[in-house]
Amino acid sequence: MDKTLIFGHKNPDTDTICSALAYADLKNKLGFDAEPARLGSVSKETQFALDYFSVDAPQFIEKVDEDVKNVILVDHNEFQQSVENIKDVRITEVIDHHRISNFETKEPLYFRAEPVGCTATILNKMYKENGVAVTKDIAGLLLSAIISDSLLLKSPTCTKVDVEAAYELAEIAGVNLETYGFEMLQAGADLSDKSVLDLITMDAKEFSMGDAKVEIAQVNAIDTKKIYQFQTDLETEIAQIIKDKNLDLFLFVVTDILNNDSEVLALGEAKDNVNKAFNVTLDDNNRALLKGVVSRKKQIVTNLTEEFTK
Amino acid sequence: MDKTLIFGHKNPDTDTICSALAYADLKNKLGFDAEPARLGSVSKETQFALDYFSVDAPQFIEKVDEDVKNVILVDHNEFQQSVENIKDVRITEVIDHHRISNFETKEPLYFRAEPVGCTATILNKMYKENGVAVTKDIAGLLLSAIISDSLLLKSPTCTKVDVEAAYELAEIAGVNLETYGFEMLQAGADLSDKSVLDLITMDAKEFSMGDAKVEIAQVNAIDTKKIYQFQTDLETEIAQIIKDKNLDLFLFVVTDILNNDSEVLALGEAKDNVNKAFNVTLDDNNRALLKGVVSRKKQIVTNLTEEFTK
Numbered sequence: 001m002d003k004t005l006i007f008g009h010k011n012p013d014t015d016t017i018c019s020a021l022a023y024a025d026l027k028n029k030l031g032f033d034a035e036p037a038r039l040g041s042v043s044k045e046t047q048f049a050l051d052y053f054s055v056d057a058p059q060f061i062e063k064v065d066e067d068v069k070n071v072i073l074v075d076h077n078e079f080q081q082s083v084e085n086i087k088d089v090r091i092t093e094v095i096d097h098h099r100i101s102n103f104e105t106k107e108p109l110y111f112r113a114e115p116v117g118c119t120a121t122i123l124n125k126m127y128k129e130n131g132v133a134v135t136k137d138i139a140g141l142l143l144s145a146i147i148s149d150s151l152l153l154k155s156p157t158c159t160k161v162d163v164e165a166a167y168e169l170a171e172i173a174g175v176n177l178e179t180y181g182f183e184m185l186q187a188g189a190d191l192s193d194k195s196v197l198d199l200i201t202m203d204a205k206e207f208s209m210g211d212a213k214v215e216i217a218q219v220n221a222i223d224t225k226k227i228y229q230f231q232t233d234l235e236t237e238i239a240q241i242i243k244d245k246n247l248d249l250f251l252f253v254v255t256d257i258l259n260n261d262s263e264v265l266a267l268g269e270a271k272d273n274v275n276k277a278f279n280v281t282l283d284d285n286n287r288a289l290l291k292g293v294v295s296r297k298k299q300i301v302t303n304l305t306e307e308f309t310k
Numbered sequence: 311m312d313k314t315l316i317f318g319h320k321n322p323d324t325d326t327i328c329s330a331l332a333y334a335d336l337k338n339k340l341g342f343d344a345e346p347a348r349l350g351s352v353s354k355e356t357q358f359a360l361d362y363f364s365v366d367a368p369q370f371i372e373k374v375d376e377d378v379k380n381v382i383l384v385d386h387n388e389f390q391q392s393v394e395n396i397k398d399v400r401i402t403e404v405i406d407h408h409r410i411s412n413f414e415t416k417e418p419l420y421f422r423a424e425p426v427g428c429t430a431t432i433l434n435k436m437y438k439e440n441g442v443a444v445t446k447d448i449a450g451l452l453l454s455a456i457i458s459d460s461l462l463l464k465s466p467t468c469t470k471v472d473v474e475a476a477y478e479l480a481e482i483a484g485v486n487l488e489t490y491g492f493e494m495l496q497a498g499a500d501l502s503d504k505s506v507l508d509l510i511t512m513d514a515k516e517f518s519m520g521d522a523k524v525e526i527a528q529v530n531a532i533d534t535k536k537i538y539q540f541q542t543d544l545e546t547e548i549a550q551i552i553k554d555k556n557l558d559l560f561l562f563v564v565t566d567i568l569n570n571d572s573e574v575l576a577l578g579e580a581k582d583n584v585n586k587a588f589n590v591t592l593d594d595n596n597r598a599l600l601k602g603v604v605s606r607k608k609q610i611v612t613n614l615t616e617e618f619t620k
Contacts, residue, residue, distance in 0.1 A: 097418055098418055099414070099415045099416060099417055099418050099419070100410075100413060100414055100415050100419070100421060101414040101415070102414070103410060103413075103414075104409070104410055104411040104412070104413075105409045105410050105411070106409060106611075106612055106615045106616065106619075107409055107425070107608075107612055108407055108408055108409050108423065108424075108425040108607065108608075109409070109410070109423065109425055110423065110424050110425060111410060111421055111422070111423040112421070112422060112423075113418065113419065113420065113421040113422075114418075114420050115417070115418040115419055115420060297418065298417075298418075301416075302416055302417055305416045306416065309416075
């Protein structure tokens with residue numbers, strides 16, 4: 001049988017890594033030859049979850065090998081967020097919870113996107129639909145993904161279905177949702193060993209908005225001030241990325257996981273669109289506090305896209 | 311509650327009309343305010359099904375009214391096949407069985423595409439998943455859609471799931487699948503009152519293939535020769551469409567529903583791609599017989615796209 005490779009987006013977050021692992025597990029249990037993979041390094045947050053539930057990280061791939069016939073995308077569909085040679089492979093399935101954009105296939109496929117907070121929530125449903133029991137380690141991974149994407153169920157992207165799945169999975173995984181969740185987020189918010197370049201690339205995604213190219217990087221932090229101590233260095237590195245990728249806007253989002261706000265730094269010719277999109281005024285340092293904004297997908301991409309396509 | 315409009319593609323076929331009707335029925339039974347609509351006139355084949363099961367055709371719309379907040383697309387996703395102002399509306403769901411192309415949203419949505427022969431097959435599943443019984447008239451519509459899209463279960467697009475759904479629905483609808491199916495296809499293949507322009511527009515779809523614009527029109531017929539009696543007129547009308555829409559290729563596909571072959575007429579600057587895609591040679595009349603080819607989606611669009619994107 002042809003091997004199928006399952007992977008999430010570049011700069012993988014916990015949902016992307018855990019969903020690839022879980023969906024490969026489900027596919028294998030259903031008799032398919034599937035292997036999980038990742039397109040980047042594992043974050044501290046994700047590593048905490050993998051260690052806690054004793055699961056190995058998926059293999060790192062730079063591109064899809066020629067002998068791989070089919071791929072399944074989880075947690076993303078926009079080609080610029082996917083593997084380099086995505087246009088040369090046959091995509092047989094997509095399981096996702098994002099907007100759909102810059103995605104196309106020659107042939108019909110199984111495409112399942114649901115407006116829930118996390119890909120893992122959809123996978124939890126799919127285990128049930130297929131009558132396959134979720135084991136303790138997989139429950140731990142799916143739970144970690146939900147906690148990560150929903151910032152411990154506090155993000156506006158989090159739906160009733162995510163909350164129900166989280167409590168159900170916490171029980172199978174044998175952990176207390178709040179205690180485990182906060183420990184995991186804290187592990188991810190430890191940025192002490194990160195370089196300035198790490199901060200702006202570790203969870204960066206590129207988007208097409210109208211005719212504009214926009215990159216949005218996000219980090220979770222306990223103390224946002226600590227990060228902006230390095231503002232001059234941040235700006236230098238971001239300016240270089242804008243130049244290299246010919247971006248119209250780079251938005252660096254530092255999310256305060258205790259207060260659930262984000263302090264953003266906006267650079268690029270289209271930075272004024274940040275003011276209009278969020279009804280704020282960037283200060284002299286090109287920064288603004290976005291009160292109550294924690295979700296890149298629901299609160300940032302949506303508002304910015306609207307502004308860029310006006 | 312906000313009203314949701316549900317519709318299929320332009321130049322509606324039986325799957326598009328019946329799926330819009332059925333999904334609106336399911337949504338209403340689940341407590342949502344949904345209304346079916348159509349983007350073009352009802353074909354004889356579809357009218358036969360509607361008459362047989364005493365169901366009214368959905369309302370015709372030219373564009374989505376401003377007071378409609380949400381729309382659901384069935385049986386298509388490519389914007390050029392949809393309503394004129396598709397980019398101005400909020401798409402909350404898509405239920406489809408085609409390739410995905412030229413589709414994008416600002417926000418996450420429920421997108422369900424499955425590689426089956428017919429949208430109605432997916433809807434039949436969704437009735438079950440939601441614990442809603444399919445009534446006799448809806449069963450008749452869903453069955454008609456499957457028969458139409460699968461040419462009475464003979465098309466290569468037809469899967470095991472479609473076949474099972476068809477027999478199940480025939481029982482609920484209280485008809486013999488083969489007898490009813492052949493009568494319905496025959497009604498559709500009666501082209502006696504069609505003008506030449508009707509023939510090339512009644513089931514035409516436009517596709518982007520690489521940088522090329524391709525339109526493919528298909529009609530079912532009992533006797534393909536009868537249609538090509540009017541070849542000169544067909545060519546004149548097609549040439550005008552190519553000019554108006556700036557097409558690279560117009561492919562007119564006459565499908566013989568008794569022998570399950572198609573005789574095609576290819577016009578436009580890129581007509582040589584038809585030879586390469588199907589390993590045939592267009593004759594002096596720009597025509598070729600494609601043996602065993604009945605499915606636009608699986609046998610024609612796939613091969614042509616490959617040729618155009620080489």
